[in-house]
Amino acid sequence: MEEKVTLIARRKSIQVVFDYAMDLKIPFQVTARGISADxxxxxxxxxxxxxxxxxxxFVKDHKFEVSGLGELAKVKTNANVSKKPDNKENGLGSLAEVVSATEEQTASTVLNF
Structure with a gap:
C-alpha cells in the first residue's frame, strides 16, 4: 500500500527535505504553491x-506542515458505544459511601495508650 504525503516547505528549508528523500530513496514530486511564491x-x-x-x-523534528494523509488522518468512531445514564442519586450515593468508609477507617486506626 502506497500513501502520498504532502509537505509544505519554504524555499530556505526545501533542501533539507530533498536530502532526506534522496538518502532514504523516497520518490517525491515538487510543485509550487499558488498562494505564495516562497x-x-x-x-x-x-x-x-x-x-x-x-x-x-523527521517532520516533527523540522516542524514542517503536513497535509494529504488521506485515510490515515481520519479518526474512526465506534457506533456501538453506549452511554450510561447520569443519575445524580447514584453519584451522591457512591460519594456518601466513600466518605463514610474513610471515616470508619480513620476511627479504627486511632491508637489508645
Whole structure:
C-alpha cells in the first residue's frame, strides 16, 4: 500500500527535505504553491510503515506542515458505544459511601495508650 504525503516547505528549508528523500530513496514530486511564491508542496510516496514512522519523526523534528494523509488522518468512531445514564442519586450515593468508609477507617486506626 502506497500513501502520498504532502509537505509544505519554504524555499530556505526545501533542501533539507530533498536530502532526506534522496538518502532514504523516497520518490517525491515538487510543485509550487499558488498562494505564495516562497512555498512549495512536496509530495512524498510512502510505501511502508518504517518509512512512515521515520518521516513522521523527521517532520516533527523540522516542524514542517503536513497535509494529504488521506485515510490515515481520519479518526474512526465506534457506533456501538453506549452511554450510561447520569443519575445524580447514584453519584451522591457512591460519594456518601466513600466518605463514610474513610471515616470508619480513620476511627479504627486511632491508637489508645
Amino acid at each position: 512555498e512549495f508542496e512536496i509530495d512524498l510516496t510512502i510505501s511502508g510503515i518504517k518509512q512512515a514512522v521515520a518521516l513522521g519523526m
